[in-house]
Amino acid sequence: MFSSKSVIACAAAAALGFGGVATQAAQVNVGAFGDYGWKADDVRNTSGMDLVGINNTNAGKPGQTPTAADDLAIATQIQFVAGPSGSTYGGAVSIDGTSSNSGKSNYSVIDTASGFGTGASLLTTFNATYEWYGQPNPTTRTLAFKLGIQSTSWGTGAGQSQEGFTATRSGESAWDLVLVHVPATSDNAWSTVSVDHDSGTWALYRQAGNTFFPVPSATPQTLDQWNTDSTFGPLLFGSGAKVTSIQFGLGSSQKNSISYVDYLQTNLLNGGDVINYVPEPSILGVAGLAASALLMRRRRRA
Numbered sequence: 001m002f003s004s005k006s007v008i009a010c011a012a013a014a015a016l017g018f019g020g021v022a023t024q025a026a027q028v029n030v031g032a033f034g035d036y037g038w039k040a041d042d043v044r045n046t047s048g049m050d051l052v053g054i055n056n057t058n059a060g061k062p063g064q065t066p067t068a069a070d071d072l073a074i075a076t077q078i079q080f081v082a083g084p085s086g087s088t089y090g091g092a093v094s095i096d097g098t099s100s101n102s103g104k105s106n107y108s109v110i111d112t113a114s115g116f117g118t119g120a121s122l123l124t125t126f127n128a129t130y131e132w133y134g135q136p137n138p139t140t141r142t143l144a145f146k147l148g149i150q151s152t153s154w155g156t157g158a159g160q161s162q163e164g165f166t167a168t169r170s171g172e173s174a175w176d177l178v179l180v181h182v183p184a185t186s187d188n189a190w191s192t193v194s195v196d197h198d199s200g201t202w203a204l205y206r207q208a209g210n211t212f213f214p215v216p217s218a219t220p221q222t223l224d225q226w227n228t229d230s231t232f233g234p235l236l237f238g239s240g241a242k243v244t245s246i247q248f249g250l251g252s253s254q255k256n257s258i259s260y261v262d263y264l265q266t267n268l269l270n271g272g273d274v275i276n277y278v279p280e281p282s283i284l285g286v287a288g289l290a291a292s293a294l295l296m297r298r299r300r301r302a
Helices: 004-016 068-077 223-227 232-237 281-301
Strands: 028-030 078-081 092-096 105-110 127-136 144-150 177-181 190-196 203-206 242-250 257-266 275-277
Touching (some): 068 092, 092 105, 092 242, 105 144, 177 232, 242 257
Parallel strands (some): 028 275
Antiparallel strands (some): 078 092, 092 257, 105 242, 127 190, 127 257, 144 177, 257 275
């Protein structure tokens, strides 16, 4: 089976009339686990059991063996679909809160080597825009946009945040603090959200079970306001801090809800160009066959 990327590249080559490889457009299309690094993290089923897949999980849970069965289970909670009509680009990644408050679904991209940007850059050049759709059933829910940070205290040595600590959830080995933006609800409608250093508020959380840091304030604040916090400002934005995880997620206690993301555009990824979530290749193939059949019928009538 072709990946969504190869299908799009071939289509571009045909459209341009090239006999060779087409030059890839700035926009990238994500339609399968692994495309441009996007996979699942901290996904739990209706029983609250952690799901760690061989192929579909970014950063596994220490001590838990990844399985193909968990890959299949993850793929039922995070899917690449046509999505509700009316979005900017069409298609979406759907994120399912499951039928239980014990369930959870997170979709993320991770870079623990160089990171996606420095903590300091979040106060200057950072921007992000995304389009999402909430499908409540029946209760209103909202999708979170998250930035995982390796703080200035990151490390396993004495006096560092990972000293003697092992992450208890998949994905949380990539960061020690996470900023969480929860937008206004968008029930049965597409909504465009834009955030930067002084637009949009963020809650702050530490790794589950790690008491190295004090409990952050429960009041969401802008990034500029977090910078003035005497404890967490230097940890998040000081020299050496970096963004290592970017996520969309429906947390626990958000049962019976599905959220859709049409696209994400942020200076932290893809050079600031659009990341477009598209239906998986099999769906694209069905759509292509339907279009071909329609064209043939029209030609016969002509």
